[in-house]
Amino acid sequence: MSRSPYLTSAPSVSVIMIKVLLALLPAVAAYVWVFGPSILVMLILASITALSAEALMLKLRNRPIKPFLMDGSALLTAWLLALSLPPLAPWWLVVVGTFFAIVIAKQLYGGLGYNPFNPAMVGYAVLLISFPVIMTHWPAPIELAQAKLSFANQLEYIFGASNSMNLDAVSMATPLDYLKTQLTLHHSVQDIVSAAQFGLLGAKGGELIVGAYLIGGLYLLQQRLITWHLPIAFLAVLALMAGAFYLADPTRFANPLFHLFTGASMLGAFFIITDPVSGPTTPKGKLVFAAGIAVLTYLIRVYGGYPDGVAFSVLLMNMCVPLIDAWTQPRVFGHQK
Amino acid sequence: MSEANQEVAQEAQVEEKSSPKVFYGDIVGNGLWKQNPGLVQLLGLCPTLAMTVSLVNGFSLGVMTAVVMAASNASVAPIRQWVPTEIRIPVFILIIAALVTIIDLSMHAYLQSLHAVLGIFIPLIVTNCIVLARVEAFAAKNPVVPSALDGFMMGFGLSLVLATLGGIREIIGKGTLFSGIDLVFGPSAKSMILTIIPDYHGFLLAILPPGAFIGLASLIATRNWLAQRKAAREAAMSVAPQLATH
Numbered sequence: 001m002s003r004s005p006y007l008t009s010a011p012s013v014s015v016i017m018i019k020v021l022l023a024l025l026p027a028v029a030a031y032v033w034v035f036g037p038s039i040l041v042m043l044i045l046a047s048i049t050a051l052s053a054e055a056l057m058l059k060l061r062n063r064p065i066k067p068f069l070m071d072g073s074a075l076l077t078a079w080l081l082a083l084s085l086p087p088l089a090p091w092w093l094v095v096v097g098t099f100f101a102i103v104i105a106k107q108l109y110g111g112l113g114y115n116p117f118n119p120a121m122v123g124y125a126v127l128l129i130s131f132p133v134i135m136t137h138w139p140a141p142i143e144l145a146q147a148k149l150s151f152a153n154q155l156e157y158i159f160g161a162s163n164s165m166n167l168d169a170v171s172m173a174t175p176l177d178y179l180k181t182q183l184t185l186h187h188s189v190q191d192i193v194s195a196a197q198f199g200l201l202g203a204k205g206g207e208l209i210v211g212a213y214l215i216g217g218l219y220l221l222q223q224r225l226i227t228w229h230l231p232i233a234f235l236a237v238l239a240l241m242a243g244a245f246y247l248a249d250p251t252r253f254a255n256p257l258f259h260l261f262t263g264a265s266m267l268g269a270f271f272i273i274t275d276p277v278s279g280p281t282t283p284k285g286k287l288v289f290a291a292g293i294a295v296l297t298y299l300i301r302v303y304g305g306y307p308d309g310v311a312f313s314v315l316l317m318n319m320c321v322p323l324i325d326a327w328t329q330p331r332v333f334g335h336q337k
Numbered sequence: 338m339s340e341a342n343q344e345v346a347q348e349a350q351v352e353e354k355s356s357p358k359v360f361y362g363d364i365v366g367n368g369l370w371k372q373n374p375g376l377v378q379l380l381g382l383c384p385t386l387a388m389t390v391s392l393v394n395g396f397s398l399g400v401m402t403a404v405v406m407a408a409s410n411a412s413v414a415p416i417r418q419w420v421p422t423e424i425r426i427p428v429f430i431l432i433i434a435a436l437v438t439i440i441d442l443s444m445h446a447y448l449q450s451l452h453a454v455l456g457i458f459i460p461l462i463v464t465n466c467i468v469l470a471r472v473e474a475f476a477a478k479n480p481v482v483p484s485a486l487d488g489f490m491m492g493f494g495l496s497l498v499l500a501t502l503g504g505i506r507e508i509i510g511k512g513t514l515f516s517g518i519d520l521v522f523g524p525s526a527k528s529m530i531l532t533i534i535p536d537y538h539g540f541l542l543a544i545l546p547p548g549a550f551i552g553l554a555s556l557i558a559t560r561n562w563l564a565q566r567k568a569a570r571e572a573a574m575s576v577a578p579q580l581a582t583h
Contacts, residue, residue, distance in 0.1 A: 096540075104551065130541040 013112070016225055017072030023216035024079055024271065030212040034141045034205035035087040038154035042094050045158075049098040050078035057107035073112045077101055079269055080120035080271060084264065084311070085127070086138045088157040088170065093134060099125040117318045118278045121311045128311065136307065140172035141205030142149045176263050177307040179254060188251040193258070202261030210266045217270025229283055231269040233290035234273045235260060241298045259298065264310040268293070270312065278318045285321075285328035292317045355435050364483060369491025374467045375498030375553075376560045385456050385492035385499060386549040390510070393517040395503025396496055398455055401440055403492025405462050408490030409433045410476040429472045430463070437463045451520040467495060502552050510544035512537030 031039040054074040058065045101123030109115045182192045242256035278297045280289045293313040302307025389395040444452040476484040512534035519527045
């Protein structure tokens, strides 16, 4: 039995960041299992770029370098971005995206605590808009790949001079992408999901990674680093939305579980939209924010031009955060409405 | 003219130059650096952001604007005493619109392909606020020659910003420089197109609208940084002699 006073200090930023990085480790392990060890190289590349860019900007802004560098927030941005990229992306893609995320989306707005947009998602959106071909070429999971790539082969893809030519040989349309293109050819969803890249719930192999994100997210909830509002509201609204469409026409719309377990749904629910800086602060505001992201994500997936829409939805809802916060201020006890 | 009068005129020189003594050096300096329309006054941002996807596009539109500004300033200055203050804006706009129509039609006749690229942005020079701003702020109060010089230098300052921004966006976005120069000098000029970065993937963001905003912001930041550094150095210089005498 502990004794009074039962005071606890709020955990420091670096403790929070280290725990979030820890929560990402199962997903990293799943990545290595599904796509091979190339993701580790990308994580290292992104980390080095993020830390150098952060140090450079802090120096230019005459801020203390060491405390801000050690808080781990740049490292987390780098990891989230690297985990969103295709695992065989060329090295400069990782470097450009991370540099943009840290320098423009974070430091130019005033550094940690002042950035209105989620830096990792800004980096991702910049890359997706600028290099759509590379960004939508995902390698096939190892169990489906025709040519098994050794680690040395993977390094060749990452550091090779011009690898966009032969990426076709090892890449495979992701389920969300495949679903979208096949639906335009008037195939029914039931026929489409029998293709090789579809697994039990989502993508073959990919659903393992999604499951690992779920485990990491539950750890964050258990550690009380995030509240239930954001992930639950996001996943529930996404499922409701997908469910309604699915019930209306199951031949044209995929089932809700598919939407929860493919793409960036789980990564977004627990790690992206829970960013405390660019998200709302009130409990009611968090519900509105997450619901908005879910609705936009579903609409972009089904009607938009891109296979997945989590990044754009997060950025669009980031813009609404000041409004959401202003409208959802809780009533102060004792005050009339 | 008494000395006191001259001092007053010097103080008010930026807004008003009614005194016969005109500072041509200041007019050039204001247009190119001190009051640069693109980087300091932030006027005429619509073409600055929209047309700077390449150096040639940006500079051509800038030069057209400069010609219009010089001509409109020169046409407004001689009639400035007879235009009633109450209706001066419609009168100015009519003059500017007539001049822009001349430019638009001449470009259509002699630079047809460039005219097709710049498109709606040539007629839109009429609504470019920098043109009316210089007519209103300078030509309506000054004689013809300084007014024409002011219009041209302001337009030229804007052209340099458009060219710099266009060049930066073109190099980062496409890895080339001077692309589209054949639209100005004919097909034989195609050999002047430089490939700065061979085998380049193309960074689309720089060509898209966000690239214009980020690029312009970087240029403004660079200009402010240079100006601040100069001011700091001048302050240090003016303090130093005083210290020496004491």
